[in-house]
Amino acid sequence: MSRDTNSMSWGLLVLAGLIWGGMFPVAKVVLHSVDAVTTTAIRYGIGSLMLLAILVAVEGRAALATEGRTRRLFTYGTVGFAGFNILAYIGLAHSRAEHAAVIMALQPMIAVLMNWLRSGQRPAGFTLASVAVAFLGVFLVVTNGHPERAWQDGAAVGDLLLLAAALCWVTYTLGASDFPRWSPLRYTAVSGALGTVSILAIMALSALSGAIHLPALATLAGLGWEFAYLVVLGAVVAVLSWNSGIKAVGPVNGVLFINLVPVVAFLVGVAQGHAFGRAEVLGALLVVGALIANNLYGRRKVPMPAVRREAALCEEV
Numbered sequence: 001m002s003r004d005t006n007s008m009s010w011g012l013l014v015l016a017g018l019i020w021g022g023m024f025p026v027a028k029v030v031l032h033s034v035d036a037v038t039t040t041a042i043r044y045g046i047g048s049l050m051l052l053a054i055l056v057a058v059e060g061r062a063a064l065a066t067e068g069r070t071r072r073l074f075t076y077g078t079v080g081f082a083g084f085n086i087l088a089y090i091g092l093a094h095s096r097a098e099h100a101a102v103i104m105a106l107q108p109m110i111a112v113l114m115n116w117l118r119s120g121q122r123p124a125g126f127t128l129a130s131v132a133v134a135f136l137g138v139f140l141v142v143t144n145g146h147p148e149r150a151w152q153d154g155a156a157v158g159d160l161l162l163l164a165a166a167l168c169w170v171t172y173t174l175g176a177s178d179f180p181r182w183s184p185l186r187y188t189a190v191s192g193a194l195g196t197v198s199i200l201a202i203m204a205l206s207a208l209s210g211a212i213h214l215p216a217l218a219t220l221a222g223l224g225w226e227f228a229y230l231v232v233l234g235a236v237v238a239v240l241s242w243n244s245g246i247k248a249v250g251p252v253n254g255v256l257f258i259n260l261v262p263v264v265a266f267l268v269g270v271a272q273g274h275a276f277g278r279a280e281v282l283g284a285l286l287v288v289g290a291l292i293a294n295n296l297y298g299r300r301k302v303p304m305p306a307v308r309r310e311a312a313l314c315e316e317v
Contacts, residue, residue: 009248013257016242020104021264023234024097025272027089030226033219035212036089041203042220042227044081044196047235051189054240063186070194072178077195080172082202088165094158095142098280101265102141102287103162105258109134109290110170118174130294137286145279184243256295259288 030039055063066073092100109131112123123131139147142159176187206212220227245257262284269276 009245012241013245013249014260016238016245017257017260018264019233019238019241021101021261022268023230023238024092024100024104024265025268026226026229026234027092028097030223030230031089031093033223034215036086036093037199037203037206037212038214039089039230040082040085041196041199043085043230043235044192044199047231048081048189048193048196050231050236051185051239052193054236055185055189059183059186063183064190066190069179072175073191074194074197076172076175076178077191077193078198079168079195080175081192081195082198083168084165084172086199086202087161087168091158091161091165095162096269096274098262098265098269098274098276098284099142099159100162101262102138102284103159103166104169105262105287105291106134106138106163107166107170107173108258109294110166111174114167114170114174124297126297127294130290130297134287134290137283137290140279140283140286142283143279144277184246185240188239188243256292259291262288 027039034042052064088100088104112127112131115121116123122128142156172191175191176182176184179187203212207214266276266281266284
């Protein structure tokens with residue numbers, strides 16, 4: 001790999017981390033005016049079409065074929081795109097953008113535990129210790145060192161929904177192992193399109209039942225830049241940048257850039273005038289430190305069966 005190509009690959013990973021780190025504060029703004037289900041439907045109603053168009057341009061029309069596995073792709077797409085995004089946005093509406101970013105950064109650690117359940121192979125002691133430290137960090141962030149206050153104003157409910165969303169995305173990502181011959185772009189685009197069908201159905205049923213009220217066009221127009229960020233940058237540019245960077249530098253190196261997500265979210269919070277308690281800052285540092293430490297430890301463990309799947313956890317957040 002040439003120096004220019006290597007630099008471009010690192011740059012793509014940095015770009016993806018920066019975009020995803022800023023995505024939660026942007027989504028928080030949207031959720032003040034538009035409900036979580038409608039926000040998800042708009043994001044993927046447009047984003048999935050863009051990804052399908054890119055897939056056809058890169059791999060041809062034949063890549064749209066499900067090869068007789070439509071049901072499985074539909075299930076993974078529903079869990080990954082409908083489940084993850086609707087739960088994440090509902091949780092974000094009752095939590096803070098910084099909490100969401102830290103919880104999402106926990107996904108590689110969640111994958112370690114899920115792979116343990118799937119394979120029955122116990123992770124190394126150092127890895128389990130890193131998982132415990134990361135979860136402790138999340139606990140400190142979401143409680144700000146005061147567990148007794150966690151349930152006030154529904155904050156803990158929001159954070160639990162964010163954790164459930166992370167579980168959905170880990171499940172979806174691990175599902176990619178069922179399609180070993182497919183590129184990440186193809187798996188994301190095809191399953192995402194099928195998952196969007198579920199999103200639109202959920203939105204229709206929610207609107208008909210009165211659970212949500214569709215926003216006025218003027219409201220959506222006033223959030224044009226925010227939706228452009230969520231759709232074009234978050235759902236398309238960041239996805240393609242992450243996939244390209246991971247392919248070039250490898251998952252072990254690339255996964256380190258997921259640490260940018262909580263860092264950027266906290267920096268945006270500071271810029272917006274948010275005050276963070278010591279426990280929140282310490283918790284975020286513990287999560288980032290645990291991720292880095294386990295990554296460095298993993299470089300000494302070859303082979304690592306779950307490395308590639310864990311590294312792809314944030315293909316699309």
